[in-house]
Amino acid sequence: MSQYLIHFFAIFASSQQHDSLDTYLNIKSPYPSSHIMEYNILTSENFKTQKWSGGTTTELFIFPKSASYKKQNFQFRLSTAQVKIEKSDFSILPGISRKLMVLDGNIYLTHKKQYSKKLKKWDVDAFEGDWETSCQGKCTDFNLMTSASITGELSAIQIKKNLFVNPTIHENCTWFFMYIFSGKVSLNVNHILITIRKGDLLVIRAPTLLPFEIKTEENSELVFSEIIKIK
Template identity: 45%
Template structure:
């Protein structure tokens, strides 16, 4: 079992054709995005150009959630979709994909060695929620805090997370007493993007 907290000042930020991308986590941690030798990767990106082409990623599946603004994704010969905040789309990395509109988004890329999903968790002011997980096998989870600050309680320990911080855990499903709680002690709603990846 492994627990990590990545602070917002420690991410790798790079340019892409439409704006900037912030690598939040890549697995294995020794892999490189440009070498395409990772099993999975999560990132947050900005789309600053009114029109842009997505990078081709053959062999990877993608899930994208808009976090701010609005965008239209057009997968050539496939379909077109309008995404507003917290809408998401799932598509293959070898699709010829073009985006229209300025926005910010959250991305999960997975190789054929694993599968995954992303979902929004909203934590009301002065509340505590338990995150359920019914998956089997080796599980990797992360919680990316879009705004505010909160605590994550895991294995009877509490970890403080600020805006844009990432809480990451991996474990085997048969590990005893796997419970995750998110505690919001503030007077504003806290939004968190949860990523779950299952290894084949």
Template identity: 35%
Template sequence: MSHIKVIKKEELSTSEWSGGTTTQLYIYPENELYENRNFKFRISSAKVDLEESTFTKLPNIKRKIMILDGKLELVHENHHEITLEKFDQDTFYGDWNTKSYGKVTDFNLMLNKNTDGIIEHINLENEITIDNDNNDKYENWAEVFYIVNGKINISIDNECELLENGDVAIIKNSDKLNINLKNNDTFNSHIIRTKVNY
């Protein structure tokens, strides 16, 4: 049984939204449609092509956003304002009135009720091992790795997959908790790691 699911860049679907385009990297359950809002969590990357845009309202959804390229000012009405540069992140809620200023490429994590998660940037020079300790409060967990640029080998025990720019790897509920990431390029690889408990 394979522990690592790989979605290649060319298999991902991109759609238009009011401010640009968005590419869905992973949604769970996997047969769920974003439009129905019944997902437990959704991971995507969007290009913001307008200097000013208004975020779609998403009631009951907790959101995390990280900048992959460019600079973005977020204004959450009656909450907070923040300026994000490359690999900076912000957390907010989908029922807030949110406006953004700046043209960027971003990374998004949407968490529905009874889920929690983190996103982090990994600047991989050589290799690292991630010891996945699950949160006892939740029954299930998933690790999702998105390759921003570069080339890496991801492995659990004897299972190994090669990932390149734009590829995604998903590992769920594996009892083999040590995930190894090894740089396979001549320069540092940049990866966004998402850990979700649900």
């Protein structure tokens, strides 16, 4: 079995009381929230796609809810992007730290006065948003953007059909995400069997240490994220 595993951790800077996940997301979930583990599944109709100079970007999740990408007042943001032209320049984002993982394709990033790096599938590059960054090549990538008070990493796992994964959730975890880049998985959360398909994002807020098991219904490529509250 060919399997790639990179651990993902992000540090969340503040704690606060919160409404239910459905209220926060302002959507009606097809699955019931629970006091045991509060979760939701976001699909393409919940995401925001817009153009940038080199292609398109799709915002999967932003925190807090009132934040916006244009104002750059978010604590963290998860997104995917399509780089559709051979040579492009990344947007300048002062005060934002970035981590980019290639999900498909090959690119060559040049950070002016910093360094250059070739990235293939699953490779990650970490850089600052105020760097002058250019890209050669086309790809699909996954992005984590964080503010000064947050840090994070990206992760992915490639796993064959009919195998099981048991994510370990940190005891101080505030948010847990799983993005299905390809394939289809099922999992049991709060004794409810749910199915998550290609392009969907599983969002779990304030997860407990209650374990859950993921089963791949097809050959699958998954991206995980864990947001951890600083003590």
